[in-house]
Amino acid sequence: MSASAVAARRGGRDTTPDSRAFATRPYDLVKELVVALVVVGVLVAGLAAALSSPDRPALSLQSWSKAAPADVVATATAELAGTSTSAGYGPPYNSASEGAKLGPLPLQRWAGVRIPVDSAQDLVLAPLSTVTGDPTLRDALAAWSSAPEATRLGWATTYGEALAAAPDGDPAKVAAGSYGPVPLLAERFLRLAGTGGLEGLLVTQASFYGTDATKPLLLLADGAYIEDRARADHLGGDQWGMMNETGNYPGQPWMWLYTFWYQVPPFSTSGNADALVLALMALLTAVFVCVPFVPGLRSIPARLGIYRLIWREHVG
Amino acid sequence: MSAGTTEPSGSWTVRLRERIVGIVPSGEWLPDRQPVYVRSWIYVFGVATLAALAYVIASGVILVIGGSAWWHTNSLGHFVNSTHLWSVELFFMFMVVHLWGMFVMAAWRGKRGLTWVTGAVAFLGSIGTAFTGYLSQSNFDSQWISTQAKDGLNSMGIGAVFNVLNTGQMLLWHVMLLPLVLGVIVVVHVVLVRRHGVVPPIGAVAPAEQAGTPSLQVAPQRTPMVADEPVSLGRRP
Numbered sequence: 001m002s003a004s005a006v007a008a009r010r011g012g013r014d015t016t017p018d019s020r021a022f023a024t025r026p027y028d029l030v031k032e033l034v035v036a037l038v039v040v041g042v043l044v045a046g047l048a049a050a051l052s053s054p055d056r057p058a059l060s061l062q063s064w065s066k067a068a069p070a071d072v073v074a075t076a077t078a079e080l081a082g083t084s085t086s087a088g089y090g091p092p093y094n095s096a097s098e099g100a101k102l103g104p105l106p107l108q109r110w111a112g113v114r115i116p117v118d119s120a121q122d123l124v125l126a127p128l129s130t131v132t133g134d135p136t137l138r139d140a141l142a143a144w145s146s147a148p149e150a151t152r153l154g155w156a157t158t159y160g161e162a163l164a165a166a167p168d169g170d171p172a173k174v175a176a177g178s179y180g181p182v183p184l185l186a187e188r189f190l191r192l193a194g195t196g197g198l199e200g201l202l203v204t205q206a207s208f209y210g211t212d213a214t215k216p217l218l219l220l221a222d223g224a225y226i227e228d229r230a231r232a233d234h235l236g237g238d239q240w241g242m243m244n245e246t247g248n249y250p251g252q253p254w255m256w257l258y259t260f261w262y263q264v265p266p267f268s269t270s271g272n273a274d275a276l277v278l279a280l281m282a283l284l285t286a287v288f289v290c291v292p293f294v295p296g297l298r299s300i301p302a303r304l305g306i307y308r309l310i311w312r313e314h315v316g
Numbered sequence: 317m318s319a320g321t322t323e324p325s326g327s328w329t330v331r332l333r334e335r336i337v338g339i340v341p342s343g344e345w346l347p348d349r350q351p352v353y354v355r356s357w358i359y360v361f362g363v364a365t366l367a368a369l370a371y372v373i374a375s376g377v378i379l380v381i382g383g384s385a386w387w388h389t390n391s392l393g394h395f396v397n398s399t400h401l402w403s404v405e406l407f408f409m410f411m412v413v414h415l416w417g418m419f420v421m422a423a424w425r426g427k428r429g430l431t432w433v434t435g436a437v438a439f440l441g442s443i444g445t446a447f448t449g450y451l452s453q454s455n456f457d458s459q460w461i462s463t464q465a466k467d468g469l470n471s472m473g474i475g476a477v478f479n480v481l482n483t484g485q486m487l488l489w490h491v492m493l494l495p496l497v498l499g500v501i502v503v504v505h506v507v508l509v510r511r512h513g514v515v516p517p518i519g520a521v522a523p524a525e526q527a528g529t530p531s532l533q534v535a536p537q538r539t540p541m542v543a544d545e546p547v548s549l550g551r552r553p
Contacts, residue, residue: 016426019351019513020341021522027350029363036360036367043406044371048398055388055397056456092476100471111473211484218481221463230460242464245450245457249401252450254408254443274471282472289436292424301422302518310421311517314353 056233056246059226061216065193068225070169075223076189077163079119080144080182081156084222087119093218094118100275107275115214123219124189127201137188140181147180155180237262257281340510354514358421361414362509368407369502373495375400380491385454404446411439423515431512434505441498448490451480458483 065072078084082096090099092114099108117123125144131137144152159179166173171187192198202219203210220226227236235241243259245251261267261277270276291297301307308315378396379387387393415435417423424432451462462480469475479485516522 014425014427015521017516017520017522019426019516022351022353022516022520023523024349025352025355026348027354028348029346032360032363033367036363037370040364040367040371040403040406044368044375044399044403047402047405048395051398051402053394053398053401054455054457055394055453057388058455058459089470091473092470092479102472107473108471111470111476114476115479211487212479212482214479214481217459217463220459226460226463229456233456235460237464242461245461250405252443252446254412254446272471274468278468278472285440289433289440291419291436292429292432298422298424301420304420306420307422307518310356310358310417311353311520313355314517315519 051249054245054247054249059220059229060196061193061198061220062196064220064223064225065190068223068228069190070163070171071223071225072190072193073171073186074160074163074169075219076124076186077156077160077182078222079124079219080185081153081160082120083157083160084119086117086123086218086222100272102275102279117215117218119218119222122215123202123222124185127192127198128185128188130201131188131192134188136184140184140188143181144185151180155182159183159186238268257284339507344510344513351514351516353517353520358413358417359514361410361417364410365407365414366502366506368403368410371399371403372407375403376491376495384452384487388454400449404449408442408446411442415439421515422518425515425518426512428508428512428515431505431508434501434508438498438501438505441494441501445490445494445498448486448494451486452483452490454483462486 061072075084079087082088086093088096090097091108091111094117095113098106101107125141128137129141147155155178158177159174159182162174162177162179163169163171165175171183174183192201199216200210202215203213230236230241231239233244233246235244235246240256240259240263242262243252243255258277258281261280262273267273267277287294287297375396379393379400382390382393382396387397418432418435447465451458451465465480466475469478469480478489
């Protein structure tokens with residue numbers, strides 16, 4: 001083994017000579033690029049023509065209301081009770097919890113509430129308040145807003161528990177109880193979703209030109225329907241979901257390492273997996289970028305010896 | 317200034333011109349010869365990556381012309397989207413092979429540390445750009461991926477600025493901001509490759525250092541070792 005190879009193995013001084021000191025041979029870079037463009041172009045066109053690309057239509061809140069009406073009612077009730085995922089999320093949506101922590105560092109809390117979302121008000125009550133010609137709903141909204149907060153939360157929480165106990169979560173089969181206006185609000189919310197107008201009400205609350213789907217997506221994610229659909233398409237978190245896509249398509253295989261950590265302990269069993277996985281990937285990314293400057297790591301290629309296959313005619 | 321007048325030595329223009337001209341040695345922008353050790357299929361994957369990137373950009377530009385929802389309703393648009401998808405898949409496949417090739421060749425040697433860094437950052441930037449593409453599809457994949465990804469990003473405080481649920485923000489990052497940044501990094505990477513040339517084999521010494529030897533040689537094994545020194549970022553002397 002040469003001195004420079006030994007130096008490379010031990011992380012010693014870089015003795016690599018100037019590439020221009022070596023003998024040369026003809027090499028047509030432009031021809032190589034043109035051939036590559038032609039070959040890759042044929043591959044791209046062939047794959048696109050033969051395999052196409054996935055385009056499963058987005059779930060609409062209307063399709064959700066038709067496919068899983070009980071889930072819509074349960075989700076609306078959870079928003080009112082403050083028990084939905086978004087209602088208790090913490091930053092950047094609200095201050096209901098501190099959010100994830102990286103060791104002692106509350107990074108999520110430090111980022112602050114930059115995208116404020118009041119789940120009960122923004123996702124349920126505000127859309128319902130736009131409905132006209134329904135005096136019963138108007139009275140229910142008035143009863144809700146005039147009641148003390150503890151009473152409102154009591155109504156919604158009790159109704160949510162009753163829904164969970166009902167057969168198939170069917171609102172029609174809920175036991176009688178003191179739920180205040182919550183059953184009517186949830187039923188009208190289901191009806192509003194069924195009209196197909198709910199997405200628009202959620203997206204355009206701030207602007208005529210709605211391009212921010214944060215609120216309808218938070219609402220959708222608070223329900224169980226989207227996850228049921230995703231799991232049926234092998235997209236669940238424990239199914240390497242982030243790197244897959246619908247149908248038999250490759251998805252994002254370059255994200256395999258990020259997704260991998262979610263499949264193995266301690267990350268797969270941790271309630272703080274998101275912060276742990278992100279931090280680990282940030283560390284690994286830094287190491288990857290800095291490979292040339294890390295003693296030991298930078299000498300791995302010389303130790304592996306795979307370079308001999310590439311330069312078999314030029315190394316001893 | 318009249319013809320033939322010497323530029324003032326303090327001219328910023330002259331300094332900038334000399335700086336730009338000196339980035340890559342004369343004749344190295346498009347050389348018609350390469351060192352004799354450049355003789356392997358592994359070298360093809362760098363160019364193949366650039367070729368795939370060209371198709372990614374071209375198909376993306378056509379999708380931009382059609383608008384964000386065009387490909388959902390138009391068969392030509394769907395085909396263009398398919399070429400966008402598959403050119404991205406090939407782009408990553410070629411890039412990963414290129415990356416592993418450069419790793420096993422320790423291609424950062426000989427003041428090529430910054431070449432590795434820019435390549436690694438381009439790889440990471442490509443992942444981010446592709447990710448925002450998946451978020452911008454406005455279909456079920458976008459809904460699911462965005463609602464899942466928000467938790468990881470929010471856990472680190474990133475989601476407060478980079479809101480994956482904001483379709484408009486993700487689309488702009490995908491078609492404008494990230495491609496612009498990535499394009500600059502790729503250009504810098506290619507310029508650095510041309511500036512420093514293709515890295516010689518591990519253990520090779522230049523023929524000039526081997527008196528009377530006509531081609532690549534390997535130095536004796538008992539050459540004294542020297543202290544560990546960090547790899548240079550590649551500034552030419």
